Amino acid sequence: MDYLRVAGGRVLRPDGRAERADVAVDRDEGTIRAxxxxxxxxxxxxxxxxxxLDASDSLVIPGLVNAHTHVAMTLLRGYADDKPLDPWLRxxxxxxxxxxxxxxxxxxxxxGAVEMIRSGTTAFADMYFAMDRVADVVDxxxxxxxxxxxxxxxxxxxxxARADVEESLAVARELDGGAxxxxxxxxxxxxxxxxxxxxxxxxxxxxxxxxxxxxxxANETTDEVDPIVDERGERPIAYAESLDALGPDDFxxxxxxxxxxxxxxxxxxxxxxVHCPASNMKLASGMAPVQRLREAGVTVALGTDGxxxxxxLDVFDEMRDAAMLGKLAADDASAVPAAAVVEMATAGGADAxxxxxxxxEAGAAADLAVVGLDAPHLTPVHDPVSHLAYAARGNDVRHxxxxxxxxxxxxxxxxxxxxxxxxxxxxxxxxLVDRVDxxx
Ligand SMILES: CSC[C@H]1O[C@@H](n2cnc3c(O)ncnc32)[C@H](O)[C@@H]1O
Ligand SMILES: [Zn+2]
Numbered sequence: 202m203d204y205l206r207v208a209g210g211r212v213l214r215p216d217g218r219a220e221r222a223d224v225a226v227d228r229d230e231g232t233i234r235a236x237x238x239x240x241x242x243x244x245x246x247x248x249x250x251x252x253x254l255d256a257s258d259s260l261v262i263p264g265l266v267n268a269h270t271h272v273a274m275t276l277l278r279g280y281a282d283d284k285p286l287d288p289w290l291r292x293x294x295x296x297x298x299x300x301x302x303x304x305x306x307x308x309x310x311x312x313g314a315v316e317m318i319r320s321g322t323t324a325f326a327d328m329y330f331a332m333d334r335v336a337d338v339v340d341x342x343x344x345x346x347x348x349x350x351x352x353x354x355x356x357x358x359x360x361x362a363r364a365d366v367e368e369s370l371a372v373a374r375e376l377d378g379g380a381x382x383x384x385x386x387x388x389x390x391x392x393x394x395x396x397x398x399x400x401x402x403x404x405x406x407x408x409x410x411x412x413x414x415x416x417x418x419a420n421e422t423t424d425e426v427d428p429i430v431d432e433r434g435e436r437p438i439a440y441a442e443s444l445d446a447l448g449p450d451d452f453x454x455x456x457x458x459x460x461x462x463x464x465x466x467x468x469x470x471x472x473x474x475v476h477c478p479a480s481n482m483k484l485a486s487g488m489a490p491v492q493r494l495r496e497a498g499v500t501v502a503l504g505t506d507g508x509x510x511x512x513x514l515d516v517f518d519e520m521r522d523a524a525m526l527g528k529l530a531a532d533d534a535s536a537v538p539a540a541a542v543v544e545m546a547t548a549g550g551a552d553a554x555x556x557x558x559x560x561x562e563a564g565a566a567a568d569l570a571v572v573g574l575d576a577p578h579l580t581p582v583h584d585p586v587s588h589l590a591y592a593a594r595g596n597d598v599r600h601x602x603x604x605x606x607x608x609x610x611x612x613x614x615x616x617x618x619x620x621x622x623x624x625x626x627x628x629x630x631x632x633l634v635d636r637v638d639x640x641x
Pocket of ligand 2: 269270271418454506507
């Protein structure tokens, strides 16, 4: 086997302990072969390493999972700030997205991929347009992703609405298994209010037939929940259930305005919630009941949402925001502790997306981030898990590995040309804004 050894550091184990250990990676299989004391790992593998990644003064953690984003929205970072969701989308974001080309989506996705690799993210879920281009970027970057074309039918005639649903289903069927199996897919209606009932019903039925999960924005704002309650006399999660969209492989973004009954239904159904604390704060959408969701047994993951509402794709920021906001929401400083947000950003994310990874253990996918712990803002190290949640930042990541491949070594991205991508994305964003201005 082609053996990569991640050596000399501490390793975050699935039970939350950080122990001195090396990690033996089988690069042919893309899996972790063994985790153990440095003097025992070679014996466990029966070989000496072909290549070593230095993890001294560092913590080896599962690659982080960004479980809800719109990665190409990096082109709209800082384009429109300081508004609530609905006017932000209608006045600024959707008019700009109307001018987006597939080349723009590719440029924005490449920029997002560089940003994610640099901050230790190895897997993400993406809802957007031109998803064949996003899948191609995932392939070249060496990342893992669950991708879907986002459907919006409000404001469209029946033919266009059906075509949008069909496109999402076609993307889900055709891109699944790409990038040597690192690309998986989902049917992705934008939300329960921006897609009409008949389209949701037909699309979900077809997704069930194709065996792909459903991902949508749910219970994000009161402006979205109230019309569903007023018009249907039922809460959004009950509506989703009536559409057969509440399955164990499905995952909903936001879940801010959930009542007790909805939390219990999510737990019973096994549907995961992707908590997006930065986006929820920036758009003033509200505070998700994260502690309650976890206590009820719901799988909770973390997502940045798009870079226009965050404004970065750094899951370390999300961990810190989730811990801080979780305490405020529960009015309890012990709520959503460090270990919980680390779990949400790793195993919780992998479980929500039903993708490999999320745990550093023998047999698991070799998706890893090596976080340097020797910076002044991380000194002293009383508790490395506390540092992951509260003090570390994306640029503390030294190396990133996905599916056994080194994507970043010593802070240099190896799979993509980061400088060229940054320049291309800046040019694409400037041209996009010129086109938007001209269209107004
Ligand atoms: C139809 S593709 C996805 C669609 O979602 C928009 N979007 C970005 N952030 C959010 C959010 O927080 N809630 C709802 N929709 C969001 C994005 O701009 C695309 O149009
Ligand atoms: Zn979103």
